[in-house]
Amino acid sequence: MDKKELPKTYQPKEVEDKIYKTWEESGFFNPDNLKVKKKAKKFVISMPPPNVTGELHIGHALALTIEDIMTRYHRLKGEITLWLPGVDHAAIATQNVVEKKLAKVGLNKENLGREKFLEKINEHIDTTRPIIESQIRKLGSSCDWSREAYTLDENLSQAVKTMFIKMYRDGLIYRGYRIVNWCPNCGSTLADDEVNYKEELGKFYYIKYNLEDAKPIVVATTRPETKIGDTGVAVHPNDKRYQDLIGKTFTVNLGKIKIQVKIFADKQVDPEFGTGAIGVTPAHSLIDWQWAQKYGLEMKKIIDEKGNMTSEAGPYAGLSVKLARERFVEDLKSFGLLEKVDDYEHNISLCYRCSSIIEPLPSRQWFVAVDKEFAIKNKELVKKYGQNKTTLKKIAKWAVEKNEIEIIPPRFKKNYLTWMDNLYDWCISRQVWFGHQIPVWHCQGCQTVAVSETTPATCPACGSRNLVQDTDTLDTWFSSALWTFSTLGWPIADAQNQKSKTCLANESRRVKNQKDEKEKKSDLERFHPTTVMETGYDILFFWVARMIIASYYALGEKPFETVYLHGLIRDIMGQKMSKSRPETSVNPISVVEKYGADALRLSLIIGTTAGADIKILPEKIAGYAKFINKLYNIGRFIQLQEFVSKQNKIEAKTLADRWLLSRFHNLIESVTKKFDSFQFSAAIEELYEFSWHELADWSVEISKIEKNYELLKNCYLNLLKLLHPFIPFVSETIWQSFEEKKMLIIENWPKAEEKLIDKNSEAQFEIIKNLITEIRNYRSQNKIDWKTTLTLKIHSPKQEKLISQQKEIIEKLAKVELQLSKEKLKSAKIKLKEIEMEI
RNA sequence: GGCCACUUAGCUCAGCUGGUUAGAGCGCUACACUCACAUUGUAGAGGCCGCUGGUUCAAGUCCAGCAGUGGCCACCA
Numbered sequence: 001m002d003k004k005e006l007p008k009t010y011q012p013k014e015v016e017d018k019i020y021k022t023w024e025e026s027g028f029f030n031p032d033n034l035k036v037k038k039k040a041k042k043f044v045i046s047m048p049p050p051n052v053t054g055e056l057h058i059g060h061a062l063a064l065t066i067e068d069i070m071t072r073y074h075r076l077k078g079e080i081t082l083w084l085p086g087v088d089h090a091a092i093a094t095q096n097v098v099e100k101k102l103a104k105v106g107l108n109k110e111n112l113g114r115e116k117f118l119e120k121i122n123e124h125i126d127t128t129r130p131i132i133e134s135q136i137r138k139l140g141s142s143c144d145w146s147r148e149a150y151t152l153d154e155n156l157s158q159a160v161k162t163m164f165i166k167m168y169r170d171g172l173i174y175r176g177y178r179i180v181n182w183c184p185n186c187g188s189t190l191a192d193d194e195v196n197y198k199e200e201l202g203k204f205y206y207i208k209y210n211l212e213d214a215k216p217i218v219v220a221t222t223r224p225e226t227k228i229g230d231t232g233v234a235v236h237p238n239d240k241r242y243q244d245l246i247g248k249t250f251t252v253n254l255g256k257i258k259i260q261v262k263i264f265a266d267k268q269v270d271p272e273f274g275t276g277a278i279g280v281t282p283a284h285s286l287i288d289w290q291w292a293q294k295y296g297l298e299m300k301k302i303i304d305e306k307g308n309m310t311s312e313a314g315p316y317a318g319l320s321v322k323l324a325r326e327r328f329v330e331d332l333k334s335f336g337l338l339e340k341v342d343d344y345e346h347n348i349s350l351c352y353r354c355s356s357i358i359e360p361l362p363s364r365q366w367f368v369a370v371d372k373e374f375a376i377k378n379k380e381l382v383k384k385y386g387q388n389k390t391t392l393k394k395i396a397k398w399a400v401e402k403n404e405i406e407i408i409p410p411r412f413k414k415n416y417l418t419w420m421d422n423l424y425d426w427c428i429s430r431q432v433w434f435g436h437q438i439p440v441w442h443c444q445g446c447q448t449v450a451v452s453e454t455t456p457a458t459c460p461a462c463g464s465r466n467l468v469q470d471t472d473t474l475d476t477w478f479s480s481a482l483w484t485f486s487t488l489g490w491p492i493a494d495a496q497n498q499k500s501k502t503c504l505a506n507e508s509r510r511v512k513n514q515k516d517e518k519e520k521k522s523d524l525e526r527f528h529p530t531t532v533m534e535t536g537y538d539i540l541f542f543w544v545a546r547m548i549i550a551s552y553y554a555l556g557e558k559p560f561e562t563v564y565l566h567g568l569i570r571d572i573m574g575q576k577m578s579k580s581r582p583e584t585s586v587n588p589i590s591v592v593e594k595y596g597a598d599a600l601r602l603s604l605i606i607g608t609t610a611g612a613d614i615k616i617l618p619e620k621i622a623g624y625a626k627f628i629n630k631l632y633n634i635g636r637f638i639q640l641q642e643f644v645s646k647q648n649k650i651e652a653k654t655l656a657d658r659w660l661l662s663r664f665h666n667l668i669e670s671v672t673k674k675f676d677s678f679q680f681s682a683a684i685e686e687l688y689e690f691s692w693h694e695l696a697d698w699s700v701e702i703s704k705i706e707k708n709y710e711l712l713k714n715c716y717l718n719l720l721k722l723l724h725p726f727i728p729f730v731s732e733t734i735w736q737s738f739e740e741k742k743m744l745i746i747e748n749w750p751k752a753e754e755k756l757i758d759k760n761s762e763a764q765f766e767i768i769k770n771l772i773t774e775i776r777n778y779r780s781q782n783k784i785d786w787k788t789t790l791t792l793k794i795h796s797p798k799q800e801k802l803i804s805q806q807k808e809i810i811e812k813l814a815k816v817e818l819q820l821s822k823e824k825l826k827s828a829k830i831k832l833k834e835i836e837m838e839i
Numbered sequence: 840g841g842c843c844a845c846u847u848a849g850c851u852c853a854g855c856u857g858g859u860u861a862g863a864g865c866g867c868u869a870c871a872c873u874c875a876c877a878u879u880g881u882a883g884a885g886g887c888c889g890c891u892g893g894u895u896c897a898a899g900u901c902c903a904g905c906a907g908u909g910g911c912c913a914c915c916a
């Protein structure tokens with residue numbers, strides 16, 4: 001028997017890459033290669049695709065670890081397990097990174113042109129994507145690489161087009177001219193939830209509007225320069241001060257420029273705030289724009305897409321917003337129109353990508369209508385939902401309200417629902433070059449808009465051949481919204497299913513020897529809806545909500561059964577880790593290099609719960625590396641023993657054996673329950689406790705006395721299965737060093753056997769443990785070293801039998817010579833329940 | 840302004856549907872290189888479970904109020 005002796009300590013660096021390679025080559029990451037029972041359940045996770053902007057951070061490591069734990073657990077349980085990996089093109093984010101990179105060598109996208117610039121982006125991705133993929137592997141992620149997806153893959157791009165056109169035809173996508181969030185720096189629109197707010201101490205300007213034939217009206221504002229674009233003044237209908245002005249239109253002289261304002265009343269105005277009169281700027285404020293619609297005000301665009309004043313701003317045209325403000329305020333002052341200036345704390349809106357100040361601007365953009373009705377085509381859904389018509393917003397609310405989709409932790413359910421309530425039409429067009437170009441063609445002859453998958457030969461309206469594709473691209477979240485099903489082959493698989501039930505999504509995914517029904521079904525049919533969506537709570541709205549909307553709309557079914565939200569990783573100061581402060585962040589890959597992936601995984605999981613933020617400390621990681629070494633050494637110890645029999649005969653011969661088996665089967669039951677209820681931290685803590693403080697501290701020590709190594713080995717090997725989801729590398733390494741033929745990754749999850757759970761033996765053994773601990777304590781307190789053997793007299797009529805049976809264990813583990821006394825002891829120095837001891 | 844969390848040992852955090860002396864890791868103290876492991880072993884110290892009331896036979900756990908911390912949403916110009 002050429003048993004390879006294991007080195008004294010575990011060396012993750014030596015084995016991890018090799019082990020990963022054997023897993024990957026085994027094909028077991030692919031559900032098609034798993035041998036499963038006929039009625040096996042499925043378990044599917046779509047990996048939240050990391051952005052191809054750069055390398056993975058510690059947050060990705062957390063997500064991948066949780067996902068891998070779930071995946072490995074379900075695979076061990078014998079389920080048809082698929083974890084589908086992928087990466088996201090991350091449109092604007094990636095474009096910004098590449099732009100910054102180019103700026104360093106004096107290049108910009110304008111002088112490169114669209115095509116060249118996109119080439120540069122793809123070059124960038126050619127370097128980042130392999131790094132990301134290798135990092136995912138380094139963490140031990142057991143995902144099915146044969147199904148890896150990229151949001152710009154052909155099929156996924158097709159999915160985007162199909163979805164856009166479907167929604168357009170249903171009237172759910174429309175083009176509109178209205179106020180959008182504009183980032184002058186990115187040169188693009190942003191969705192409402194892509195705007196961040198920051199508190200800032202600013203000024204509150206009181207500007208006097210002189211009205212002919214009436215008292216002047218004073219308007220308060222934080223943005224005086226926008227008053228140049230005012231076309232109205234809003235007051236409260238009951239405000240006595242302004243009663244006689246309501247409904248009238250005045251020309252107001254603002255020093256160097258004149259404006260025309262209509263005075264109107266609306267209940268939304270707070271008469272207590274400021275002067276009770278609001279200057280209304282329809283072109284540069286959403287609420288003002290809404291008023292403009294309601295009261296028929298004109299819209300005057302005075303700020304352009306670069307953040308400069310337009311020609312409408314008269315003498316201020318061409319100035320930046322900031323400069324225009326300074327000049328305008330000076331002018332107002334010199335004309336005596338500035339009544340006063342107060343300090344004022346208010347929120348400014350910033351771009352979530354580049355932190356530039358957002359300018360609300362009127363612009364012609366594409367929107368998704370969230371409140372417009374459409375027909376539900378899926379009969380089952382109609383039955384469940386109770387109606388055959390709905391809106392995107394309603395169906396997405398319904399799904400979560402009725403627990404069609406479960407959110408863990410449940411408190412985020414409320415968050416989700418209020419967000420849905422506040423949802424407005426979603427602006428999906430971006431003036432970004434990198435991404436899915438909008439499948440819309442504009443006729444240069446008659447300006448007709450043609451929506452089509454490919455370039456139309458002629459304009460459907462005028463027959464012109466001069467058609468140009470819309471230069472805008474789609475919000476990156478539009479393609480992410482389709483992720484759970486676009487990665488499984490929609491819409492192609494879907495279309496093929498309609499035609500024939502015998503198609504296969506991909507020839508390369510065929511299983512050689514399993515030509516059964518699963519070959520006839522597409523991935524989409526087999527794996528959608530997915531089982532769990534595991535992601536950070538920070539993208540609940542950006543992503544999770546939109547996947548729910550998209551899936552119900554496109555497929556008439558939920559995208560996933562359960563949403564598991566993990567927390568955000570923070571540094572020691574409790575701050576969000578940021579790329580701008582690299583010294584505060586923990587690089588997952590250097591941790592893997594130093595301590596191994598298993599130690600990193602444990603430190604990310606232990607002591608954390610769903611939705612709670614995590615502070616990561618370097619000492620924590622080092623601590624768990626010790627546990628892994630400990631576990632490894634138990635295995636090493638077992639391998640160094642001479643076995644009486646070569647078969648794994650599991651036989652509980654002694655009390656200690658019965659205790660071990662009972663504790664172990666208890667553990668199986670408890671850990672399984674915890675896995676099933678997403679309590680991963682609790683599960684691994686229990687496993688840790690058992691491994692170290694029951695198995696290693698007691699069973700290993702007792703095996704040196706009682707020599708039942710077979711039982712020890714059996715429990716240990718089964719324990720490795722329970723530990724495998726958390727620490728795949730070390731468990732597989734040890735497993736294979738035991739010359740087991742089957743890989744641990746596809747072993748069977750142990751089953752708890754009721755008959756082996758023996759509370760009586762546990763209680764009895766507990767007495768022995770306590771007895772030994774008490775004696776050791778006595779030793780420690782009296783500074784008696786371990787070389788001295790003590791004589792111990794015990795008087796215990798009730799436990800006498802037990803103690804005499806366990807005499808050898810007590811004597812060896814406590815280093816005593818034991819004498820049982822029938823009589824009461826004169827000076828019992830140690831007392832336990834029903835036991836007196838004298839030394 | 841609305842909503843949601845959090846506050847437990849020096850530090851980082853567990854404690855699910857209320858039930859015996861409140862747990863873990865790290866750190867700390869003392870002792871021990873006992874042949875799997877010094878990435879070790881043995882033993883130990885350390886907690887008005889934020890504050891104040893209430894419900895209950897019983898509360899870290901449920902309810903109310905207060906204080907502090909953090910987050911999300913809205914964005915009153």
